[in-house]
Structure formats: structure tokens, C-alpha cells
């Protein structure tokens with residue numbers, strides 16, 4: 001465990017050998033060689049773990065996200081159990097939106113449900129800008145986690161404007177995103193006002209996490225794959241770019257925007273991962289939004305994905321979460337294939353193509369971590 005008690009040296013640990021900045025995960029994000037291929041799992045903290053279910057049995061989802069001691073414990077659970085190369089903050093994409101004043105809840109088995117879905121400009125106006133004080137519990141949890149995690153990097157995250165907008169406009173999860181698209185095509189001005197506001201909230205939320213010490217951030221645009229590339233570029237890309245490039249613009253001396261005076265408040269050094277599901281046709285555009293790493297679901301092999309994304313970005317993925325429900329030889333063969341195809345990329349972070357399913361046997365996750373490490377370190381030895 002780290003001896004750093006401020007939580008800041010670890011963030012700026014660029015020069016500290018052995019700190020999170022020198023970890024296999026951050027090295028892969030930066031396309032630098034490392035001792036093995038790093039691995040973590042989306043939704044690694046969650047219902048696949050009995051120790052998570054025990055904590056959550058008596059605490060509603062949103063409340064658990066607002067109690068720093070619970071956030072810290074739940075975030076650490078999969079790190080202890082599986083030996084993954086990174087922790088991801090336990091929270092949810094709707095947490096900053098709730099902090100911005102939107103009345104919503106996370107309903108078990110359903111997902112986020114919004115009391116008054118967005119319909120008119122006045123609804124957008126009600127989404128307030130957020131500051132650190134609105135999400136103090138996230139700031140506190142990240143600072144504590146950075147201390148407890150030592151050399152293991154902590155990933156912060158947020159939902160991207162399109163995916164957040166889809167919950168706010170639909171009022172809850174949707175298969176077709178019909179209301180969202182109807183607003184997008186029918187009232188582009190309102191659409192851009194909504195996404196612009198959500199981009200501001202998201203950027204502020206990521207800045208709080210980075211200032212508190214996360215080593216990387218992931219922007220989840222889970223449902224962007226429902227759009228054509230042309231529509232994605234027109235209606236979504238400018239807003240996701242405002243978020244991801246906004247983090248870089250904070251760097252003193254580079255770019256415009258809300259530039260910070262204090263060097264330790266620079267957000268520019270933190271790798272940015274951009275992920276969505278069903279985004280095979282969007283991978284190039286999602287990289288252009290300002291990602292260092294592009295998340296790839298299970299539909300596109302990593303060598304093909306790398307051809308679409310280009311040689312200047314790392315990739316993350318892309319095991320089908322359902323494969324983890326298959327007999328071990330099937331899992332092993334898929335892990336080998338993904339590691340092989342991932343060699344085409346200039347950096348590969350092993351992950352699933354989407355979140356861990358609740359019915360997954362956690363011991364299989366632990367075995368996958370060990371296998372990825374074993375197979376990839378053997379390769380690293382061979383040069």
C-alpha cells in the first residue's frame with residue numbers, strides 16, 4: 001500500500017518509479033511496452049461478487065454511490081479478489097446528472113429512471129452546472145482510494161452526452177432510442193443545447209475525479225452504436241470532443257478554454273478511454289473525439305479495429321461477456337485469440353466487450369486475469 005497520504009503525488013506520479021503512472025495499464029494506454037498485457041473488467045465491481053451483493057442488500061444503488069466508505073470498499077473488492085491491473089471507481093453514469101438537479105433513480109433490474117423526461121428548452125435549463133461540492137462524495141472516495149490502491153491505477157469515468165441524453169429523453173432504458181432520435185432529428189437546436197449542457201456537467205465531473213487523483217478516465221458512450229457514422233459525426237461527435245479535448249485544453253500552455261493556473265491541476269496527462277457498444281462503424285470517429293484508447297466490443301476483432309482507429313491509439317477489449325459463461329477451454333481459446341489479434345495494436349488493455357454479467361462465476365474472472373498475465377508475459381520475455 002502507498003505511503004503517500006496526500007493523494008496528489010500518486011496522480012502526478014509520472015516521475016515516481018513504480019507509481020500508477022508506471023503501471024502496465026497506464027503504459028499500455030500510452031502505447032509503451034510493459035511486463036504483461038494489463039486486464040480489468042467493465043462492471044468488475046458489481047453483482048457477480050457475493051461480497052458486493054452483501055453490502056448492497058441493505059443500501060439502494062444511488063445511496064451506495066454517495067457514501068465514500070462504501071464506494072471505497074466496493075471499488076477495492078475486485079482488485080483484491082481478481083488481481084486486476086486497474087480499479088474503476090464505483091459509481092454510475094447518472095450520478096453527476098442527479099447532482100445537477102435531475103430527479104432520477106436507479107431501479108433494480110431496470111436501470112436509470114427519470115421522473116420528468118426532457119421535452120422542451122426549459123427542461124434543459126433545469127440541468128445545473130456542477131462543482132466539486134455537488135459531488136463531494138466522489139472527491140473524497142477517490143482521494144481515499146488513491147491512498148489504498150498504492151501502485152494500482154484508479155480509473156475515473158463518466159457517461160458521454162449521447163448516452164446520458166438517451167436516458168434523460170427516454171425517461172429510462174430503451175431498445176430503439178426512438179424518442180431520443182426523434183428529438184435529435186426533429187429539433188436539432190434543442191438537441192445540441194441538451195448535449196452541450198451534458199458535456200459541461202460531464203467535463204466538470206471528470207475534472208473533479210482527476211483533481212482527486214484518478215490515473216485515467218473512461219468516457220462511456222454505451223449506446224452511440226445505435227447511430228450511423230454520419231449522424232454520429234453530426235449530432236454527437238462535437239459534444240464528446242468538447243469533453244475529451246476539454247481535458248487536454250486544461251493543460252497550461254496548450255490550447256484554450258478553462259485553463260488552470262496550478263500545474264497540479266492539469267488534466268492533460270491522464271489517458272482517456274472512449275467506449276461504446278456496437279460501434280464497429282464508429283471506431284475511427286470515436287478515436288477522433290480525443291481518445292488515447294478506444295474501447296472495442298466483441299463484434300470487431302482487434303486487428304480490424306486497429307485498422308479503423310489508426311496507429312496512434314491503443315485499444316481496449318474485446319471478450320464477449322457471454323463467453324465467460326462457457327466451459328473453460330472455450331474461454332481460454334478466446335483469450336488467446338484476443339491477445340494474438342491485440343498484438344496488431346500499438347497498445348492493448350484486455351477487457352470485456354461490455355460489462356460483466358451478474359451470473360458470471362467470479363472464479364472465472366480471476367482465472368482470466370491469471371491467464372492474460374501468464375500468456376502475455378511469456379510473449380514479453382520472448383521480445
Ligand SMILES: Cc1c2[nH]c(c1CCC(=O)O)Cc1[nH]c(c(CCC(=O)O)c1C)Cc1[nH]c(c(CCC(=O)O)c1C)Cc1[nH]c(c(C)c1CCC(=O)O)C2
Pocket residue numbers: 041042043044045046047056061088089090091092093094106107108109110111112157163173220222355
Ligand atoms: C449505461 C450505463 C449505466 N451505468 C453505467 C453505464 C455505462 C456502462 C455500460 O454500458 O454498462 C456505468 C457504470 N455503472 C456502474 C459502474 C461501476 C464500475 C464498474 O464497472 O465496476 C459503471 C462504470 C455500477 C452499476 N450501475 C448499475 C448497477 C446495478 C445495480 C445494482 O447492483 O443493484 C451497478 C453495479 C445500475 C445500472 N446503471 C445503468 C444500467 C443500464 C444499470 C443496470 C440496471 C440493472 O440491470 O439493474 C446505466
